[in-house]
Amino acid sequence: MSTPAILEDLQKAFPGWRIWRSSAGRLWATRNGRRLSQQEVDDGLCQTIDADDVAQLAERLKEQEAAEQAL
Template sequence: MTADTTQAQPAQAELAAAHPGWTIWRSNTGRWYATRKAPITMAEGNTGCVRTVHAVDPEGLAEELDKQELRAQRAAPA
C-alpha cells in the first residue's frame, strides 16, 4: 500500500458515510468516482441525475454528489 493510497482511505470512508446511496472509489489514475447503488428513475434522469460522477479530488466529488442529491430531491414526488 502506497502513502497515496493510505491518505485516500479516510477521504473515501468519509464520502461513503456522507453519501450511503453511492459506491465511492479512486481509480489508479487518481481520479475519484461514485456510482449510484440504485437505478435512476425517469424523473431523476429528467432533472439531470446520472449514474456515475467523477472529479479530480475528494472535495470535487463531494460537490458533484451534493449536486446529484439536490437534483434527485427535485425529482421526488411532492
C-alpha cells in the same frame, strides 16, 4: 487524515453511492442498488459521476442529492 480515511468519510456521508479511486487516480461514485430511469437522466441525475479530487466529488454528490430531492 490519509486519503483512504477521507474516502471512507465521504462514503459514510453519501451511503447511497459507491465511491472509489481509479488506477489513474480519478475519483468516481456510482449509485448503489438502483438504476435511474431515462426520465431521471433527462432531468439531470447521473448514474455515475467523477471528479479530480475529494472536494469536487463531494460537491457533485451534494448537487446530485439536491437535484434528486427537487424531482
